[in-house]
Amino acid sequence: MDKLNLDKHISGQFNAEINFVRNQIMVMGGLVEQQLRDVIKAMATHDVELAQQVARRDNKVNSLEVKIDEECTRIIAKRQPAASDLRLIMAIVKTIADLERIGDVAKNVARMVENGLGKRSNISVASLETLGEHSVKMLHDVLDSFARMDDEAAFVVHREDEKLDKEYERLFRELMTYMMEDPRSIPNVLDALNAARCFERVGDRCQNIAEYVIYFVRGKDVRHLGTDEIAELL
Template identity: 50%
Template sequence: MDLKIDKHISGQFSKELEGMLSHVLDMGGIVEQQIAQALEAIGQFDSKLAQKIIKEDEKINAYEVLIDEECARVIAKRQPAAIDLRIILAIAKIIADLERIGDETCRMVRAAQEHFNKTERQFLVDLDHMGQQVLQMFKAVLDALARMDSEAAYDVYKLDKKIDKAYEGITRQLMTYMMEDPRSIPKIMDVMWATRSLERIGDRCQNISEHVIYLIKGKDVRHAPTERIEAILAAKK
């Protein structure tokens, strides 16, 4: 573990930071459950579960507001600098991505609830396979955050290429099918939008991995080439 919250001079400040990180992980746990249930709802054509997922998004939004307020309160009260401020900034970025993942999950199940039917079963198998990859990616980045493990976060960062490749493969298949049967276009477009949401969730997971690296290493690796990221991870602090 690269970063120890309990090394802070102020014991109370340490508790406040730990409390915020705990809330972030709780929020992440809800989002993880949402993704898993969304894949189940789509695969089983379960409209009741889809409705439950959409309703549960309110909890994710509430957590974002709660943690935002905690960040603002700590900044106003403690006037943090250096590593303390870095943790707060990273938390704010992470919860923004978690909230957007929740939104993408709801978009997926809305499409499934309204338009998917068993005629799309052949495409939903590929969608589920990609979805399970995205779910494992999300679990891994949440674990990297919980363990403050920058190397694990970088492993997640690299997984996004695999998700992009899966997305491109499914998209090609769907486009070929639509060209062969133009009547299928409206239905297949719904599958395509759901696939697009999964690809975006993968992007958000990569974003979170970048924020975790920033939190631990103090270096902004957004848009950085892999060589620079690997040099940052290799550097001793």
């Protein structure tokens, strides 16, 4: 943030508008992070009531996305931002879309918990919890990098997705083995696989947000670059 000195506009009102959307995206990010933490807790403890609360709160996430998007559209129409200001607005619009989808992940897993995820069989959700907690940490860290517009911290999160993917692959193989050994477990294993895939997608969304931070700071779209190529830019 200090690198680009966001509070630099001649218009104090423009500064206030930019700061408002930055603050709102952190509010949205905090809510989404809490949604993930709560659904993992609900999954681990088979707390259907908590899962239902997560599903109901998804409306708040959706409302924040609409509110922030409308404010960004208004700023673009009124201020016609250029250079880093325009990159910031674009990064925010793209980030809230990914945050909304992470919110959907929490809601989807909550529905699985309501339907008995991990409760109707001997399948342990411990590995699912570990995967979910890893995805939450990625979200927390990428939100921190977004708040500070720290491209180096964002790149750390970007690389972390590779570890999450490997963790998902290990869990996938574990669940497939379990299913082959006990065909009666197939419905429950499929539920667990769906939940695992949901958490893996959170990592993908966090990687996207990391790329938006790098785009804002460096002014270069890195969405289709490899890890080594991105490293050369930093």
